[in-house]
Amino acid sequence: MKLSDSPTGGAMPRRVGAMEAVLTYLRGAIEGGEYAVGDKLPSEAELCRRLEVSRSVLREALRALQVMGLTASRTGKGTFVISRGPVEDPAFGEYAASDLLEVRRHVELPVAGYAARRRTAEDLDHLDQLLERMERESDNTAWVAMDTLFHLGVAQAARNPVFRKLIEEIQDALARQSTFLNELADPREQSNREYRAIVRALTDGSHDDAVAAMAHHLDRVETSLASPVRPGPPEGERRR
Structure with a gap:
């Protein structure tokens, strides 16, 4: 699934960097309720496959989500949604x-x-x-x-x-x-x-x-x- 094919991705601007596009999609999915607080995001491998991006691009976007306070990484368990945002104070x-x-x-x-x-x-x-x-x-x-x-x-x-x-x-x-x-x-x-x-x-x-x-x-x-x-x-x- 390409980013532009998803419901959230439809509102995404074109001609943006790959990392920004992934971040916009994931942030929109979280704030829109596609992923609820407490939910675990799909694995990196699954997200890379769905969004057709490299692992390095995905990891940059996941780091940005953590800085924004939307997600938290738990060692050995994955990335979990901790807030739907919008986060005003990273x-x-x-x-x-x-x-x-x-x-x-x-x-x-x-x-x-x-x-x-x-x-x-x-x-x-x-x-x-x-x-x-x-x-x-x-x-x-x-x-x-x-x-x-x-x-x-x-x-x-x-x-x-x-x-x-x-x-x-x-x-x-x-x-x-x-x-x-x-x-x-x-x-x-x-x-x-x-x-x-x-x-x-x-x-x-x-x-x-x-x-x-x-x-x-x-x-x-x-x-x-x-x-x-x-x-x-x-x-x-x-x-x-």
């Missing part, structure tokens, strides 16, 4: 997305402002070289690792070890969040542009521009998390 490690974002606004905005005033030539060189590598990188895993290093680099430029320690405390959650967003979409180019604006403000020594650039980045992260699966085009447009 968790990244031990931190909820809303808690993480709230703290980031209280930490990373002033950090950017201090960094604009206190950064050294070495700080700017490090961030610029790191961003150049990020702009060339096509592998999500490698990019996510550098993404975390970028935020640590801005904290280092603020020249306050407590700020860097705070970012280090949440860096695992930041990496999980970044991985999650990269699995659902491809925000690297947008993030790279936002980071370039931050580096430009730091280079100019502009406190206000640095804070504004970081705020713009966090606003976009919040928006992306609010709609983890992009809505499809209107019905008429799907046939074009």
Whole structure:
């Protein structure tokens, strides 16, 4: 059975990535009641056969469902539905997305402002070289690792070890969040542009521009998390 042949799949937009298509289908099946809370999802082999996707694609979609709080994996038993959703506040490690974002606004905005005033030539060189590598990188895993290093680099430029320690405390959650967003979409180019604006403000020594650039980045992260699966085009447009 292809995704487009299923009742839930009929509402699915075309021209989307395979993982996003699988995620949209499974999320719709859960939220629509096809799988009730407590139900076990079909095995990976069965889902791969039904949806005609590879196991790696399916596993990415299943991981996203877990992050959304819709399912839980039980070792040796399979994946079970624990909520019909919609889930408003996914968790990244031990931190909820809303808690993480709230703290980031209280930490990373002033950090950017201090960094604009206190950064050294070495700080700017490090961030610029790191961003150049990020702009060339096509592998999500490698990019996510550098993404975390970028935020640590801005904290280092603020020249306050407590700020860097705070970012280090949440860096695992930041990496999980970044991985999650990269699995659902491809925000690297947008993030790279936002980071370039931050580096430009730091280079100019502009406190206000640095804070504004970081705020713009966090606003976009919040928006992306609010709609983890992009809505499809209107019905008429799907046939074009």
